Amino acid sequence: MHSHKPSTLAHPTFNRREALRAGGIGLLGLTMADVAALRSQAAPHRPQPPVKSVIYIFLSGGLSQHESFDMKPEAAEQIRGEFRPIDTATPGIQICEHLPLLAQRSEKWAVVRSLTHMRNEHSDGHHIMLTGRSDLPRGFNPSKPMPTDHPTLTSIVGEMVAGKNHLPSSAVIPETFVHASGRVIPGQFAGIMGANRDPWVIDAATKCKQYGACPNCFDHQERDMQHTGDPVYESPNLRLPEQLTSGRLSRRLDLMQLVEERQRHLDGFQDVESMDRSRQTAISLLTSGKVRQAFDVHAESDEVQDAYGKNRFGWSLLMARKLVEIGVGMVQVNLGRNETWDTHGNIFPHLKQHLFPPTDRAVSALLDDLDQRGLLDSTLIVMAGEFGRTPKVFRLPQFYKRPGRDHWGAVQSVFFAGGGVRGGTVIGSSDATGGYPQDSPQKPENMAATIYDALGIPHDAAWYNAEKRPHHIYHANPIEGLVG
Numbered sequence: 224m225h226s227h228k229p230s231t232l233a234h235p236t237f238n239r240r241e242a243l244r245a246g247g248i249g250l251l252g253l254t255m256a257d258v259a260a261l262r263s264q265a266a267p268h269r270p271q272p273p274v275k276s277v278i279y280i281f282l283s284g285g286l287s288q289h290e291s292f293d294m295k296p297e298a299a300e301q302i303r304g305e306f307r308p309i310d311t312a313t314p315g316i317q318i319c320e321h322l323p324l325l326a327q328r329s330e331k332w333a334v335v336r337s338l339t340h341m342r343n344e345h346s347d348g349h350h351i352m353l354t355g356r357s358d359l360p361r362g363f364n365p366s367k368p369m370p371t372d373h374p375t376l377t378s379i380v381g382e383m384v385a386g387k388n389h390l391p392s393s394a395v396i397p398e399t400f401v402h403a404s405g406r407v408i409p410g411q412f413a414g415i416m417g418a419n420r421d422p423w424v425i426d427a428a429t430k431c432k433q434y435g436a437c438p439n440c441f442d443h444q445e446r447d448m449q450h451t452g453d454p455v456y457e458s459p460n461l462r463l464p465e466q467l468t469s470g471r472l473s474r475r476l477d478l479m480q481l482v483e484e485r486q487r488h489l490d491g492f493q494d495v496e497s498m499d500r501s502r503q504t505a506i507s508l509l510t511s512g513k514v515r516q517a518f519d520v521h522a523e524s525d526e527v528q529d530a531y532g533k534n535r536f537g538w539s540l541l542m543a544r545k546l547v548e549i550g551v552g553m554v555q556v557n558l559g560r561n562e563t564w565d566t567h568g569n570i571f572p573h574l575k576q577h578l579f580p581p582t583d584r585a586v587s588a589l590l591d592d593l594d595q596r597g598l599l600d601s602t603l604i605v606m607a608g609e610f611g612r613t614p615k616v617f618r619l620p621q622f623y624k625r626p627g628r629d630h631w632g633a634v635q636s637v638f639f640a641g642g643g644v645r646g647g648t649v650i651g652s653s654d655a656t657g658g659y660p661q662d663s664p665q666k667p668e669n670m671a672a673t674i675y676d677a678l679g680i681p682h683d684a685a686w687y688n689a690e691k692r693p694h695h696i697y698h699a700n701p702i703e704g705l706v707g
Contacts, residue, residue: 275642275678276547276598279376279555280540280586280606283400283408284564285348285635287612287628289657290574291319292334292636301616302656305571313647321579324587330647331590331599332640333705337651337660338607340667343630345562348609349400350410351632353555355671356698360414366406372414374686376671377422379696380553382686384678387550388514394546395555397428397456397539403561415694416686422555425518427457427542428535434563436534436581441573443565444622456520456538517545530588536581540589547593547602552678558582564608565630568623570616590640603642603677605670611635614658633659637670642677643706650704668699676701 289295294308294317308317311329318326318334325332340357342348346365351357354373362371377393386392400408413420429452433440438455442448516522520538531537536558543554559578566573586606593599612628619627634653640646651663675696676682685693 276551276602277380277553277642277674277677278540278543278547278589278602278604279553279674280604280638281353281555281557282564282582282606282608283349283557283559284345284562284566285608285610285612285630286564287566287570287574288336288634288636288653289612289614289628290570291322292638293336293653293657294319295655295657298656302614304616306575311647316647316649319579321575322583324583328587328590331594332604332638332646333644333648333650335637335639335650335665335670335702335705336653337634337663338637338665338667338670339634339660340610340632342632343610345565345609345630346406346409348630348632349408351667352607352609352670353410354414355667355674357667364409368407368409368412368414370414370418372409372412374414374416374420375411375422375555376674377553377555378413378416378420379675379686380678380680381422382416382420383675383680383684383696384552386552390514390549390551391423392551393553393555394423394425394551395557396425396542396546397535398426398430398557398560399424400557400560403432415688417689425542427518428539428560429453429455429457432561434561435559435577436532436536439534439577439581441577443567443569443573445569445624456535514549517549518542520545527592530584530592532581532584532588534581537585537588540585541592544589544592544596544598547598548596553674566612566627567629568619568627569625570612570627572625586638593641599641600643601641603644603674604638604640605674606638607670608635611657614656631658637665639673639705645705645707648705650702663703665702666699669702672697672699673701673705677706 289302289304290306294306295303296308297303307320309320309323309326310317311326313329316329340348340351342351342359344365347359350359350363350372353375355376356373360369360371360373362369377395381391381393384392395411399411402408412418412422429437431437431440431450431452433442433448433450435441437452438450440448440450520528520541523541528537528541531541539556539558543556546554564578586604589604590599593602610630610632611634613631616626616628634657651665652661653659654661675684680696682697683695684697685695687693
């Protein structure tokens with residue numbers, strides 16, 4: 224029988240971002256449990272058995288299936304577009320000519336060409352594909368997250384999977400999705416689970432207003448622009464202040480115990496266990512060299528950074544690998560703020576020059592790196608957007624110099640690798656125009672079930688609200704034929 228696991232995340236009033244900064248952590252009240260965690264740092268390391276992990280790469284804006292993993296070279300020109308397919312290492316499977324590195328590694332990945340839902344708007348699609356639920360909840364607001372939203376996949380995993388090294392079991396990098404208008408995109412948070420179960424967001428990317436793999440960013444309408452923000456990718460500062468040694472910190476924790484107990488009585492703080500877990504996270508970040516190192520992508524050799532690409536896409540996937548290595552169960556990697564993949568116009572030059580090269584490079588490096596470290600079999604990689612793109616190429620000359628494709632929820636291609644995925648496999652197909660599933664249609668619920676199953680979450684599992692009411696997690700079966 225499934226039992227509810229208390230959340231590892233912070234109380235709504237606790238500033239998670241500040242908890243990543245050494246100065247902020249030093250001001251927290253800390254418990255005796257934290258003292259034990261601190262003192263245990265000197266204990267001999269006991270290797271942990273491998274645990275299934277998931278890296279969910281989300282391409283905000285919507286990847287075109289016709290220009291990537293489901294090309295239609297025999298279709299009319301206005302459907303097939305400008306790009307041509309190339310053979311992969313797997314006979315019979317072709318993908319876009321501008322993804323040559325992934326083509327060489329097809330034995331490590333599979334593609335589902337028939338995932339479908341009924342929504343064509345960005346906010347709707349984000350909510351659907353980030354929560355794994357095709358229906359929009361009561362009170363849905365496309366302009367902002369609501370407490371009645373379905374919980375994001377990362378919140379559910381954070382609730383159901385035990386964390387390691389006093390860290391939450393799921394994380395989002397390198398930032399949340401915020402539109403250029405300031406609209407915070409729904410579907411990224413815990414919703415009905417409660418704000419104390421919001422995902423752990425590691426805010427590592429600078430706030431460039433442009434699109435793509437900064438500093439190699441671009442503008443969809445090809446207006447004059449330049450990259451903004453320095454440095455390009457900032458690993459959080461997790462070191463102790465120089466004047467605060469581990470010994471002094473340990474003594475300070477002892478002294479803070481009495482203050483903490485009094486403060487709880489004064490404030491009437493209810494979520495004591497959640498706050499304790501947050502403090503344990505803070506202690507782990509401060510005192511564990513292995514944990515701190517996972518956040519410092521720039522500490523990796525130039526060879527490793529070059530393999531991934533020294534840009535926001537490459538550094539994000541490198542950090543994802545490092546987090547998986549220290550035991551974070553699920554890492555959602557947001558590749559492209561402000562709907563970077565929304566190619567209404569100039570689709571062919573922008574994919575060819577700005578989006579496919581860093582993506583092809585970074586995802587291929589991730590596959591190789593995990594494989595070389597013996598982690599690929601235990602790490603499921605999923606790559607999707609909020610929807611696909613329209614079958615026909617069209618023009619909006621008032622905004623774009625060259626043609627593009629519109630939003631299209633009816634079908635998209637979803638990339639899977641690692642985690643026992645049968646490499647060189649294609650699940651499902653779309654029709655002759657790439658507009659609708661032709662066979663083996665899959666729902667976002669099937670994708671979510673595949674993620675939960677990879678993490679070992681039981682099929683009858685549920686999370687519980689404050690009234691102890693169960694909310695079942697699985698709403699479909701895992702994608703058949705993908706793993707095995």
